[in-house]
Amino acid sequence: MKLVPQSAQPSPDGATPILDIRNVSLHFDEGRAKAVNGVDLRIAEGEFVAIDGPSGSGKSSLLNLIGALDVPTCGEIYFRGQPYSGIADMALFRSRHIGFVFQTFNLIPTLSALENVMIPVLGHSWSAARQRSKAASLLSGMGLADRLHCFPATLSGGERQRVAIARSMINDPGLILADEPTGSLDSVNAQQVLELLIGSREERQITLVMVTHDRSISARADRVIHMHDGRNESLGEGG
Amino acid sequence: MNLLSLALGNLRHRPARSSLTVSAIALGIAAVVALTTIAWGFEASWQKANDARGTDLIVTRTGSQNAMPSPFVGAALLDQLAHYPHVQEVAGLLSEMLSIGEQSPPIFVFGWAYGSYLWDHLKLLQGRWPADRNEPVAVLGVLAAEMLHKSIGDRIELEGQTLQVIGIFQSSALVENGAVLITLDRAQSITDKPNKVNVLNIKMDKTATEADASFVKEQVSKTLPGFAAITSGELVSRNTVVKIAKAMSHVTILIATLVGALVVFNTMLMSINERTREIGVLQALGWPRSRIMYMIICESAMLALLGGLIGIAVGILLAIGLEHTELMRGKIDAIFSIPFCLAVLGLSVFLGVGGGIYPARMAARLSPAQALRHE
Structure with a gap:
C-alpha cells in the first residue's frame, strides 16, 4: 500500500508528521460517553510519545483510534498525510504500517513463540522460509533464540512480552502502539522489556506511541501527552 | 505454519469440545452409512438371488x-x-x-x-x-x-x-x-x-x-x-420393505445433516465467543476479515471431515455387525461402495462448512476494538 499525502499539515520543520490527529472524538452511548473528546495531536517520524493519565481518561481509546481499530465519531487522523477515512482496506494498512504491543501480551496460546511472531505475515506473499527466518531473527534479537518453539504457557511474563514486541516488528512498521506494555510485569522484567522496546525503536527508527502509568517510562519519552476526560494536554519533553 | 495448521491447532487446544463435536457428527454419519448400506444390501441381496438363478x-x-x-x-x-x-x-x-x-x-x-x-x-x-x-x-x-x-x-x-x-x-x-x-x-x-x-x-x-x-x-x-x-430389478425396486428401508435412510440422512450442521454451528459459535479477544488481536495484527472467516470455516470443515471419516468407519462396522445378528444373518448382504462413502464424506464436509459460515461471518464482522475489550 503506497500512501499518498493529501492534506496533512507539514511540521514546523517542513516534514510531514507520521501522525496528524485533528479534532478527533470517540463517543459512545449516543454521545453521552465521550472516551476521546476533540484531541489534536501531531507526532513526528521516529518520535517516542508517552500517553499518560488516570484510568478512563481515554488513553487506550486514543490508541485504538490511532491504530485504526476504532472509527472516530468525528475528526480525522492522517498517517503520513493520508487520511484514515480514505483508506479502503484498514486491515492491510495495519498489517503494513502498524505494530501493536498489548498489556496482556495477547499471544495465541496454540502457537509457539516463533509462530506467534509469524502470525501478522501469515497469508502474505512472503515465502515460509522468509517468514520463519525473519521471526527467528527478531526473537533472537529479543534474547529468545532458545525459546523459539516454546508455547506461551511455558514462557514467563517478560518472555511473552518480548515475543509480542518481536511480533509487532515483523512487518517493519513505521509506528508501534504499545498499551501499557510493562503493566503486567514485575519491575525487573518491565525494565528489560522497556529497554528492548526503546532500543529496537531507536535501531529501526520506528515511531513509538506508548500508553503508560509509569512516570519512569514517561521520563524516557521524547514527549508526554497527558489525557484527562478524553482531552490531551501536552506536557512537553519527557526525559 | 499455514492457516490449516493454525485451524488444526485451535481444535486441538479444545480437545473435549472438539471430540464431542466430532463424535456427534460421527454418530449421524454412522447412522446414515449403516442404514443406507443395509437398505441397499437388502435390495441387492434379492436381486443377486434372482440373477444367480438365471431368471430373465x-x-x-x-x-x-x-x-x-x-x-x-x-x-x-x-x-x-x-x-x-x-x-x-x-x-x-x-x-x-x-x-x-x-x-x-x-x-x-x-x-x-x-x-x-x-x-x-x-x-x-x-x-x-x-x-x-x-x-x-x-x-x-x-x-x-x-x-x-x-x-x-x-x-x-x-x-x-x-x-x-x-x-x-x-x-x-x-x-x-x-x-x-x-x-x-x-x-x-x-x-x-x-x-x-x-x-x-x-x-x-x-x-x-x-x-x-x-x-x-x-x-x-x-x-x-x-x-x-x-425383471428381477423391477421386482426388487417395487418391494415395499426396500422402499421403506430407503425412505428411512433418506430421512436419516436429512436428520443427520441437520443435526450435524447444528452441532458444528453451536460449537463454532461457542468457540468464537471464547476467542473474541483472540480474533480482535488477529484483526489488530492486520488479518483481513476474509482470512479470519477462512480460518473459522477451516476449523468447522476439519471437525466435519474427521467426524465423517470416523462415522463412515463406525457405520461400516455397524452394518457388518447388523448383518451378522441372529435376525439379519443370511438375509442381508450390506453393500459398501467407495463412491457412496466419498459422497457421505462430501456431505459431512458440506454440513461442516455450512454450519461454520454464520459463526465465521460473525467473527469477521467483529469490531477490532470491541473484540480486544472482550474479557
Missing part, C-alpha cells in the same frame, strides 16, 4: 409390492408362458419366512419346482438333492445349516411337518445360503397353498434378445390381466 423375467401379480408376492395358482399361466417365443423354461417358486423350532430366528424357506433350472446354479457340498417332487426332505444353505446347527440326517420341523436334511448347498447369493430349500410341491403342502406360487420365473433361451423379453412383457400385460412380467 418374473411373472407376479401387478399390485404385489412384497419381497415374497402374494401367491396365485400358477399352472395355467405356466403353460401359456412356456409357449411364448424364446421362452426356454418357466418355473414356479413359493417362498415363506418361517421359524424352524421355537428357538430359531425366522428363516427363508424356498419351494422350487422340482427338476427346474432354478436348482442348477447351486453347488451341492454334502449329501444329495431331493429324489422326487414329494420326498419329505430339505436341503440347507451353508449359512442356514450353521445357524440351525443341522447336518445331514438331522430333522427339521416346518409348520408341523418333519423333514429330513439330505443336503447342504452353496450359492453365490447370500439369501439362498441362509435358506432352507424344498421342492415346490412340498412347500405348497407345508404352507397349505396347493398349486400356488409367489412368482413364475422365466428363463429365455440363449438366442433371445431384449426385444424378445419385451415381447413377453407385452404379451403378459395384454393377455394376463392382473399379472405383469418384470
